[in-house]
Amino acid sequence: MEYSINTFYKNHSHIYKILLFIATTFLIVFMFPKSGRFKYNFEKGKPWQTENLYAPFDFAIQKKPTDLAKEKELLKQQSSAYFNRDKTVKDDVIKNFNTVFDKTFNDTLQFKTELKNQALSIISKFYEHGIINENLKFSDNKKIVILEDNQEVEATEFKNLYNQTEVKSTIENTLTNVFSNSSKNALIAVFFNVIKPNLTYDKTLTENVLNESLQTVSINRGVVEKETLIISKGEIVNDSKFQILNSLSKEYESKDWTKSNYYWIVFAYTLLVALALLMLLLFIRKYRLDVYNNNTKVTFIFFNVLVVVLLTTLIINYKSEYVYIVPIAILPLVLKAFFDARLGLFTHVITVLLLGSIVPNSYEYMFLQIIAGIVTILTVSELYKRANLFISVGQITLIYIIAYFAFFVIHEASIENIHKQTFVLFILCGLATLFVQPLIYIYEKLFGLVSDVSLLELSDTNSRLLKELSNKAPGTFHHSLNVANLAEASANEINANAMLVRVGALYHDIGKMKNPTFFTENQSSGINSHDELSPKESAQIIINHVINGIEIAKKNNLPDRVIDFIRTHHGTSQVYYFYMKEKANNDDINIEDFTYPGPKPFSKETAILMMCDSVEAASKSLKEPTSSKIDNFVENIINKQKDEGQFLNADITFKEIEAIKKVLKRKLANIYHLRIEYPE
Template sequence: MNNNINIFYKNHSNIYKVLLFIATTFLIVFLFPKSGRFKYNFEKGKPWQTENLYAPFNFAIKKNKSEIDKEKELLKSQSIAYFNRNEKVKSSVFNAFEKSFSNVFSDSIPNYNILKEKSSQILDEFYEFGILSENIKLKPEKTVIILENNVEKETANFKNLFNQSEVKSTVENELKEVFTPKEINSIIALFFNVIKPNLTYNKTLTENVLNEALQSISVNRGMIEKETLIISKGEIVNDNKFQILNSLVNEYESKDWTKSNYYWIVFAYTLLVALALLMLLLFIRKYRIDVFNNNTKVTFIFFNIFVVVLLTTLVVSYKSEYVYIVPIAILPLVLKAFFDARLGLFAHVITVLLLGSIVPNSYEYMFLQIIAGIVTILTVSELYKRANLFISVGQITLIYIIAYFAFFVIHEASIENIHTQTFVLFILCGLATLFVQPLIYVYEKLFGLVSDVSLLELSDTNSKLLKELSNKAPGTFHHSLNVANLAEASANEINANAMLVRVGALYHDIGKMKNPTYFTENQSSGINSHDELSPKESAQIIINHVINGIEIAKKNNLPDRVIDFIRTHHGTSQVYYFYMKEKANNEGVNIEDFSYPGPKPFSKETAILMMCDSVEAASKSLKEPTSAKIDNFVENIINKQKDEGQFLNADITFKEIEAIKKVLKRKLANIYHLRIEYPE
């Protein structure tokens, strides 16, 4: 039982990675569509590249959206409007007219009978179909059906129906050639008193009938029988063939699959996703072993990949045309900010390959996103500078637009019907990519990581910890500033992370705050605190500044990447002065009592700090420095560290070490340059 526990404890990190790998694989597979996927790729206007294609089963040819829209517009233009007519209104209006006419006109006037007959004819004309109760705007040729008690009575055109506003103009036109203006005005006034609308627009029935007609539109325009030749090899995929092939794809992917088919599809997707994630893990293990050994960082990478797949799946499920609004470029941006460009690009490519299984036009999508990822890695640098991010996002958006334009022209052979709304999606995608700044801040808090933005904040010498260092150990603070300048220049020379190494240099000696007077740079009074201690005790105080620095850093929540500089800046070297002093009195001295606990530097940046720290500290002992003295001095110190194997764990080359030597020699020569003494 104890053996099993020990084995589990020793391998708990690898066990965690296996569980994380399995969990991420199944979560991504869960998001994928579980239908079959058509095995051929084709593009409109391009030749069919594979063998002759025969229909594998009977299927209907689907109409495209434009065909269905045309049918809908035709139905809407040919639809019928329904009106309810009150049959009692007409008789009551005519009765009122008979009574009112006798009261308004005297039967003694010459045209009494003609006027009455003509007025009755006009009234008959108004009520032949009816008068509308509201002002309805329909096309004059629109067919209308008039209902009485929900029974169809008459069919007419809308122009045959009258609005109340038309009464005056109609009466004037009918009577102006026969009767006087006074008589016409009297008739108009009479009509306005007796006429009542009898037609009401039945909007509900009209819309219901139209909706039924729209729903009855067939989405199919024909059938393809099984074993029918669909397209031959080399044949151009024209509009008709493209629609038939799309119909086959839709039918194939919406086909009802048996449980056995379903499980095979899930199994196949699991293999593909697992293979992609395994390649990512192997890449990290081979090229970024420090990241591989840190479970938090591996979790962070897998988490980001899953979030990108989740967002893309949700957008595709809602509306696949919006797939380009998902800011995929955030993934390489984030990974570059926390790790490096190579890891960011590799993870981005793996993610895009996974997304190829769920997005439409997968080749076009993958090409666009991989190109965008490459541009992101090449253009985005120094994220803490806001202008750089805006410029890079602009370049990424431009690349999206150019690549999409090229694909569209290849497909359509013209730019007449180019989808400008897709360009708007790219612009929105670019704006969403700017969200990377607050996202990096959130990730720093959630996962305890550090980015260049945080490093910029930590490099502020007015920060609480550095101000405390300058107050308690001013000599150490000044030494740290000098080391930071040397280290930054060296890092720039070999393309290392200059911001990281500068911050590491500023904080590498904060442990000296605990016993500042035991370090020569802080001894301003001329009294040496070591005079009262044995060499072994003195060495222990010197060595403990590393441990004290780690404790202070953790107490002040410094990131692990900065603490690594405190831990490694002396490697496993010895406090040589006190070792030799003890050895003079005791031949049996144990050198381990005078050695720093390590570890040795394990990155370019920590190796740079070790070199710069040793050179800057020892340079204080130079008397009457010359160029030759400085050159020999730098060579001796760094060669000694190299001979002791201090750089064996760091991924730094001999060529880079030589380049750093040159930088240090040049910088020290500038610092110790002797001025010409002018006569007084």
């Protein structure tokens, strides 16, 4: 029992990764559509590359979306508008007209009978089809159906109906010129008093009839019977063949599969997803072992892959045309901010390969997204600089647009029907990519990671902890600034993380705040606190500044990546001065009492700090420095560290160490303002 528990604790990290791998695989498969998928890729205008294709079953040829849209639009134009007519209105209008007319015009008026007859003929003309009281945007030839008591009584065109606003102009144009203006105006006033609309537009009935008609429109234009030759090998996929192949592909996706087929599809998707995620995990294990050994970081990577897949599947399920609005370029941006470009690009490619199984036009989609990922990795540097992010997002958007334009021209051989709305989607995708800045901040808080943006904040010498260091141990603070400058220059020389090593240098000696006067750089009074202590006690105080620094760093919530510099900047070296002092008085000496606990530097950045710290601290002892003295001094210190094996765990090469030596020699020469010696 005890053995099994111990085994579990020893392997809990591997067990966690296995569970994470299985959980991520099944979550992704759960999000994927469980339909069949056409196994062939085809493009319009390109030759059919595989064997002759015969229809595996009977299926309908679907109409092109543009043709279907035109057919529906034509149906809308040819459809009828329905109006309800009140048949009592005309009789009421004539009755009211006779009454008002007789009151308005007396019997002595000449042409009274003729005027009345013309007026009645105008009324008959108005109500031959009817009068409406609202402005409707129908064409003149729009078919109109007039209903009385829910029964169709007449069919006409919209131009034959009168609008109540047209009454005045119609009367003026109809009345003959034999009548005086006063008679005309009086008659028009009579009309305005009695004319009423008798037609009411039945919008609900019109739309219902139209919808019923639209539902009768067939989305198919024919049927392909089983075993019919669809396309031969080498034959060009023209417009007609493309539509047939596209219909067959959609038939595969919408086909009702049996339970057995469904399980096979799920099993196949599980294999593909598991294989892709396994490649990602193996890559991390082989090339990023420090990331692989950190379960939080592995979880973070898998979580981001899962989020991108989730967003894409949601968009595809809603409307597949919007698939390019998902800002997938955020994935390599985030991973580059926390890890490195190579891991970011590899993860991006794996994610795009996963999505290629479910997106429409998979080849086009994968090409665009992989190119965009490469551009993201190549263009984005120093993400903490806002201008760099805006420039990079602009370049990514431009690449999307150019690549999409090229694919469209290849498919259509023209640009007449190019989908301009897709360009808008790319622009929106670019704007969404800018969300990476707040997203990085959120991830830092959720996963306890540190990015270059946080490092920039930590490098501020006005921060509370560095201000405390400058007040309690001003000499150490000045030493840290000098080391930071040397380390940053060295990191830039060998393409290491300059921002990280600078921050590490600023905080590497914060443990000296606990006993500042025991370190020579802080002894301004000329009194050495070590004079009253034994060499062993003095060595222990010096060594403890590493332990104290780690405690202070954790208390102030410094990231682990920064604490690593505090732990490793002395490696497993000895406090040599007090060791030799003790050895002079005592032959029976334990070297462990004078040795730093380590660990040794395990990255380029921590190795750089060890070199720069030792060189800067020891350079204070140089008297009358010359170029040759500085060169020998730097060589001796770094070669001694190399001979002690301090850099064995760091991925730094001899060539890079030599480059760092040159930088340190040049910088120290500048610090001491060395000039050539002029002859006397």
